Amino acid sequence: MKTVDRLIDNTLQTKNPSVIGLDPDMEKIPACYKACVNSGHPLKAAANVIVEFNCDLIDTIAALVPAVKPQMAFYEQYGSYGMAAFEKTAAYAKSKGLVVIEDAKRNDIGNTARAYADGHLGCVALPDGTYVPSLDADFLTVTPFLGSESLQPFIDACVRYDKGLFVLIRTSNESSGEIQNAVSEDGVTISHTLARYVAGKADTLVGVHGYSSIGAVVGATHPEEAGSLRSIMPKSYFLVPGYGAQGGGAKDILPCFNTDGLGAVVNSSRGILYTHMSDHERTKCSRQEYLSSVQEAVKRMQEEIYSALKEQYHDMVY
Amino acid sequence: MKTVDRLIDNTLQTKNPSVIGLDPDMEKIPACYKACVNSGHPLKAAANVIVEFNCDLIDTIAALVPAVKPQMAFYEQYGSYGMAAFEKTAAYAKSKGLVVIEDAKRNDIGNTARAYADGHLGCVALPDGTYVPSLDADFLTVTPFLGSESLQPFIDACVRYDKGLFVLIRTSNESSGEIQNAVSEDGVTISHTLARYVAGKADTLVGVHGYSSIGAVVGATHPEEAGSLRSIMPKSYFLVPGYGAQGGGAKDILPCFNTDGLGAVVNSSRGILYTHMSDHERTKCSRQEYLSSVQEAVKRMQEEIYSALKEQYHDMVY
Numbered sequence: 070m071k072t073v074d075r076l077i078d079n080t081l082q083t084k085n086p087s088v089i090g091l092d093p094d095m096e097k098i099p100a101c102y103k104a105c106v107n108s109g110h111p112l113k114a115a116a117n118v119i120v121e122f123n124c125d126l127i128d129t130i131a132a133l134v135p136a137v138k139p140q141m142a143f144y145e146q147y148g149s150y151g152m153a154a155f156e157k158t159a160a161y162a163k164s165k166g167l168v169v170i171e172d173a174k175r176n177d178i179g180n181t182a183r184a185y186a187d188g189h190l191g192c193v194a195l196p197d198g199t200y201v202p203s204l205d206a207d208f209l210t211v212t213p214f215l216g217s218e219s220l221q222p223f224i225d226a227c228v229r230y231d232k233g234l235f236v237l238i239r240t241s242n243e244s245s246g247e248i249q250n251a252v253s254e255d256g257v258t259i260s261h262t263l264a265r266y267v268a269g270k271a272d273t274l275v276g277v278h279g280y281s282s283i284g285a286v287v288g289a290t291h292p293e294e295a296g297s298l299r300s301i302m303p304k305s306y307f308l309v310p311g312y313g314a315q316g317g318g319a320k321d322i323l324p325c326f327n328t329d330g331l332g333a334v335v336n337s338s339r340g341i342l343y344t345h346m347s348d349h350e351r352t353k354c355s356r357q358e359y360l361s362s363v364q365e366a367v368k369r370m371q372e373e374i375y376s377a378l379k380e381q382y383h384d385m386v387y
Numbered sequence: 388m389k390t391v392d393r394l395i396d397n398t399l400q401t402k403n404p405s406v407i408g409l410d411p412d413m414e415k416i417p418a419c420y421k422a423c424v425n426s427g428h429p430l431k432a433a434a435n436v437i438v439e440f441n442c443d444l445i446d447t448i449a450a451l452v453p454a455v456k457p458q459m460a461f462y463e464q465y466g467s468y469g470m471a472a473f474e475k476t477a478a479y480a481k482s483k484g485l486v487v488i489e490d491a492k493r494n495d496i497g498n499t500a501r502a503y504a505d506g507h508l509g510c511v512a513l514p515d516g517t518y519v520p521s522l523d524a525d526f527l528t529v530t531p532f533l534g535s536e537s538l539q540p541f542i543d544a545c546v547r548y549d550k551g552l553f554v555l556i557r558t559s560n561e562s563s564g565e566i567q568n569a570v571s572e573d574g575v576t577i578s579h580t581l582a583r584y585v586a587g588k589a590d591t592l593v594g595v596h597g598y599s600s601i602g603a604v605v606g607a608t609h610p611e612e613a614g615s616l617r618s619i620m621p622k623s624y625f626l627v628p629g630y631g632a633q634g635g636g637a638k639d640i641l642p643c644f645n646t647d648g649l650g651a652v653v654n655s656s657r658g659i660l661y662t663h664m665s666d667h668e669r670t671k672c673s674r675q676e677y678l679s680s681v682q683e684a685v686k687r688m689q690e691e692i693y694s695a696l697k698e699q700y701h702d703m704v705y
Contacts, residue, residue: 089628092499095511095512095513095514096512098514102514103514103515109592109671110520111517112513114698115514118514127526136474140499142495142499142503142506143499143502143507145463145522146505146506146507146511146522147504147511147521148470148474148504148506148522149467149468149471149473150467151470151506151521152463153466157468175492177492178453178558180412181410182457182460185463185464186467188465193413193433193464193465194413194414195413196416196421196432196433196436197432201429203430203465203466204466212530212532214494214532214555215555215558215562216405216562216564216565216566218560219560238677240496241420242497242534243534243536244533244534244537245534247571247572248531248532248533248577250572251570251572251577253565253566253569254564254569256563259569260568262427286438289683351536363437
């Protein structure tokens with residue numbers, strides 16, 4: 070059993086290859102969560118709101134999705150209090166059986182990269198020479214701008230601690246091609262060079278379902294490229310951003326999957342948390358009203374993706 | 388006065404364009420710091436060691452260098468306790484007049500990038516609708532893998548809060564060329580495309596000394612490229628890693644400077660903190676012995692760089 074197997078088992082059980090981004094944007098969280106306990110430090114008050122909001126979301130979606138993807142920016146912006154909110158969120162999600170995909174897009178080299186990898190995925194050194202887990206995410210997103218030697222320490226950590234990675238290869242945003250479509254020394258695009266690298270490393274962490282914990286971020290907004298990246302990295306799991314709010318539809322994400330209906334998880338954050346109710350509605354709704362609408366949005370996304378996969382891939386395994 | 392002016396004023400005052408990386412690597416911190424207070428949570432014990440170590444370092448070097456560069460990986464690996472150690476370190480460094488260059492290599496898009504930028508450089512939203520500062524670094528390093536739209540929110544934050552950036556353009560590590568030397572749509576390398584972008588944005592934040600707070604990371608290990616990047620970005624400050632431990636010498640960093648002896652700060656982390664005493668010596672030394680050796684190493688680096696600059700640039704302004 071590898072970490073990717075837990076992601077796949079959860080996907081099979083929920084019949085849902087979509088994950089929900091836990092992006093607690095204070096300006097968009099429903100007002101009913103913000104009348105929270107005053108707790109001394111103002112940043113702690115924000116962190117408390119985030120934890121309450123997230124725990125309610127996790128309770129609402131835990132039986133419906135395989136994983137959550139907390140976006141670290143929305144936590145660490147509140148400093149140490151925000152990091153504590155992340156830790157509580159991740160621990161609560163795990164206690165409910167969810168896989169935690171930490172979207173932090175970290176990158177560095179040498180012992181600095183090792184510090185990130187150990188801190189987010191593994192164990193860290195204590196003053197007395199012992200080692201303990203710290204942030205302990207299941208998967209981490211990493212950025213490859215510093216080249217292959219910046220990825221190796223993260224891959225080493227995945228092997229050592231049985232964790233997973235999603236390496237940014239082709240992102241969903243408009244300006245993504247500026248660097249990702251540049252032509253590398255190999256005469257192919259940066260995305261393809263990175264895909265070959267990831268494919269080479271993926272073999273080291275293949276689980277019982279035949280997929281690897283060394284995965285890739287491939288945006289829903291590039292369906293034409295997703296197919297070729299899929300064929301370069303047949304065993305890597307894809308984390309697919311850009312669905313919904315960023316313009317990708319159910320048809321667009323099909324090339325990210327293999328014909329067994331596995332190989333990818335599609336993320337939605339704003340599309341689930343903030344766009345199914347208007348800004349005005351979120352100032353007035355009750356928690357129950359808000360959470361019901363989240364649950365509906367999650368179910369709708371599952372139906373869209375699941376039925377599109379069923380129609381396309383007749384040898385789907387779920 | 389812009390943030391970059393404080394960096395320059397400190398450089399003029401100390402006659403030192405070098406900065407010290409505060410990279411508290413638990414396995415390398417002298418043993419005399421690790422016999423610290425036991426404080427309940429094991430990660431908190433690590434955080435306490437980091438704060439004590441850093442405060443001693445800051446006291447030792449505050450009058451000798453213009454700025455410190457804490458590497459976020461070594462803090463956040465200890466989760467919320469580590470972030471608190473970062474906050475205390477940054478606040479203490481500022482209280483001693485040092486500029487804080489936070490090396491966190493962040494990157495994302497849209498409101499996520501804005502959350503990073505606001506959290507690290509500006510103000511964050513509270514539940515009651517007000518805004519307060521959070522991590523409040525002076526400069527932040529950012530990675531450009533997602534393209535120009537991922538840099539704009541950080542530039543916006545610098546304008547809004549009078550802060551600074553160092554955009555990764557040509558890093559010091561061996562595999563840096565894999566992506567940074569790829570050929571972009573413009574027919575030049577990614578590094579040059581990024582340099583043009585940064586140069587275009589630099590004009591918005593030029594201070595009284597004629598330099599911009601929108602800077603670039605250019606490694607000491609690429610002296611041949613540093614000159615051309617310098618001429619593309621005449622107003623941008625360069626943060627120069629790779630000195631010492633990574634192989635760059637005083638001659639190598641000269642092309643990163645303008646002829647006034649300004650335009651760059653050279654970083655050393657391991658070269659100052661961990662390599663002037665052997666691993667064995669660090670298990671036995673007193674704090675005073677360790678700090679004296681740090682002070683010597685800082686002075687030696689200042690002399691190397693300052694005399695190399697003086698020899699090369701006869702119109703140096705300090």
